[in-house]
Amino acid sequence: MADDARKKEILEKLKNGVIQYDEDACKEGAQEAVDGGLDANEAIFDGLVAGMEEVGRLFEAQEYFVPEILMCADALYAGLDILKPHCQQMDLGLKGSVVIGTVEGDVHDIGKNLVKMMFDVAGFTVYDLGRDVPLDQFVEEQLRTDSDLVCLSAMMTTSMIGMPKIIEKIKAKNPNCMIMIGGAPTSKELADKWGADGYAEDASNALKEAIKMVSFLRKLREEKAAKK
Amino acid sequence: MGKAAVAVRTFSAASLKELLAREGATLVGVGDITEGLSREITHLNRGIALAVNRSLNRDTVDLLVRLERIAVKWLKERGFRSLAIPPDSDRINDKLIAKLYHLFSHKTAATCSGLGWIGKNGLIINETYGSKLSWATVLTDAPIEPDRPLTESQCGDCTLCVKHCPSGAVSGQSWSRGEPLKRLVNYEKCRSLKKVRPRFEEKPNCGLCITICPFSRNGHKQG
Numbered sequence: 366m367a368d369d370a371r372k373k374e375i376l377e378k379l380k381n382g383v384i385q386y387d388e389d390a391c392k393e394g395a396q397e398a399v400d401g402g403l404d405a406n407e408a409i410f411d412g413l414v415a416g417m418e419e420v421g422r423l424f425e426a427q428e429y430f431v432p433e434i435l436m437c438a439d440a441l442y443a444g445l446d447i448l449k450p451h452c453q454q455m456d457l458g459l460k461g462s463v464v465i466g467t468v469e470g471d472v473h474d475i476g477k478n479l480v481k482m483m484f485d486v487a488g489f490t491v492y493d494l495g496r497d498v499p500l501d502q503f504v505e506e507q508l509r510t511d512s513d514l515v516c517l518s519a520m521m522t523t524s525m526i527g528m529p530k531i532i533e534k535i536k537a538k539n540p541n542c543m544i545m546i547g548g549a550p551t552s553k554e555l556a557d558k559w560g561a562d563g564y565a566e567d568a569s570n571a572l573k574e575a576i577k578m579v580s581f582l583r584k585l586r587e588e589k590a591a592k593k
Numbered sequence: 594m595g596k597a598a599v600a601v602r603t604f605s606a607a608s609l610k611e612l613l614a615r616e617g618a619t620l621v622g623v624g625d626i627t628e629g630l631s632r633e634i635t636h637l638n639r640g641i642a643l644a645v646n647r648s649l650n651r652d653t654v655d656l657l658v659r660l661e662r663i664a665v666k667w668l669k670e671r672g673f674r675s676l677a678i679p680p681d682s683d684r685i686n687d688k689l690i691a692k693l694y695h696l697f698s699h700k701t702a703a704t705c706s707g708l709g710w711i712g713k714n715g716l717i718i719n720e721t722y723g724s725k726l727s728w729a730t731v732l733t734d735a736p737i738e739p740d741r742p743l744t745e746s747q748c749g750d751c752t753l754c755v756k757h758c759p760s761g762a763v764s765g766q767s768w769s770r771g772e773p774l775k776r777l778v779n780y781e782k783c784r785s786l787k788k789v790r791p792r793f794e795e796k797p798n799c800g801l802c803i804t805i806c807p808f809s810r811n812g813h814k815q816g
Contacts, residue, residue, distance in 0.1 A: 369601050431695055432676045432690065435689040442689075479689075
């Protein structure tokens with residue numbers, strides 16, 4: 366795309382569309398990006414994700430609350446759905462697939478859905494098992510898909526206790542698979558004790574961690590582009 | 594946007610109400626819904642209740658959704674936040690925000706804005722239109738002057754819906770905001786009708802408690 370000003374305008378529209386949870390603006394911006402021949406990955410990372418980064422900041426500053434976050438996420442998806450088919454696979458040395466779900470006995474999945482969104486954005490193949498997922502299903506799904514990452518979420522202590530069993534089973538069969546746990550009752554100590562590779566205690570932290578991860582990918586992209 | 598920095602001064606939403614009425618709303622009210630909001634949405638303590646008379650010959654749900662969008666835009670232009678809770682029959686569940694819809698009931702906004710009370714039939718009854726209205730709510734943090742709430746049932750001694758319910762599901766008790774746990778309708782009994790009369794496939798209700806209500810019949814004439 367030759368016209369830099371136009372490109373900037375579209376990226377700005379996508380970014381603000383996410384921040385102001387304006388689905389129509391995101392759809393419009395995404396369509397303009399596609400029609401104008403803008404690189405879809407660039408539109409996602411420098412438009413939609415840039416917006417989500419700001420949303421994360423607003424949430425931390427207690428300017429935004431859960432409803433706003435969810436509406437921002439819906440706006441992001443509205444744009445992502447249009448851009449996704451035009452994306453080229455990013456070569457980051459990762460296969461990039463993840464199994465994610467809320468464990469058996471738990472139906473709270475707001476945090477899980479936010480993390481899932483950032484994986485979607487990052488171009489991962491996401492196998493979402495949903496909520497109240499039987500423990501063995503995580504193990505089976507990991508084996509079936511050979512995914513790099515498994516994310517387990519639980520909001521309640523009573524459902525969290527199923528986590529170490531899943532971790533143990535997956536690690537026994539596939540030691541290279543990374544496992545992240547999340548939800549209010551989890552902690553770094555528990556993650557360490559159970560052999561999980563990462564943790565996030567609530568939706569905001571999960572979002573923060575996921576944004577960090579995707580921001581890192583964004584940086585990798587930039588570095589790669591700079592080398593060219 | 595910092596709320597603490599600005600002194601909260603309420604303002605009248607007369608112009609918004611007029612706009613929505615022009616666009617096809619049958620009723621518009623603003624309720625102070627501070628009490629009883631769940632933690633996730635405590636900052637959105639005004640509920641704009643929107644109602645459309647179902648006897649109007651139009652696609653009610655589409656109209657309600659359009660009205661909500663108008664209200665959201667109006668509020669956004671003035672720097673306020675909002676969360677549109679769609680009509681019950683139009684919940685797109687693949688949206689992330691849909692997780693929060695169940696946190697708020699349209700009945701709360703309707704009673705808090707004085708547009709109706711909860712009848713013996715468990716449904717919102719408006720003085721003019723009875724239970725024949727479809728509802729949607731826009732929650733917002735805009736400090737709009739609230740309308741006067743209704744906190745007690747206005748059904749009086751009328752027991753038509755109790756007598757005519759084919760499943761005997763209506764208990765006949767009167768609603769009061771102070772007694773939220775009172776069980777007005779036995780919904781299992783209400784749903785059981787589906788088994789007896791399979792043609793009521795989609796909704797659990799036969800609607801007799803709506804049509805029999807004197808207030809609803811009143812509304813029908815007006816439509």
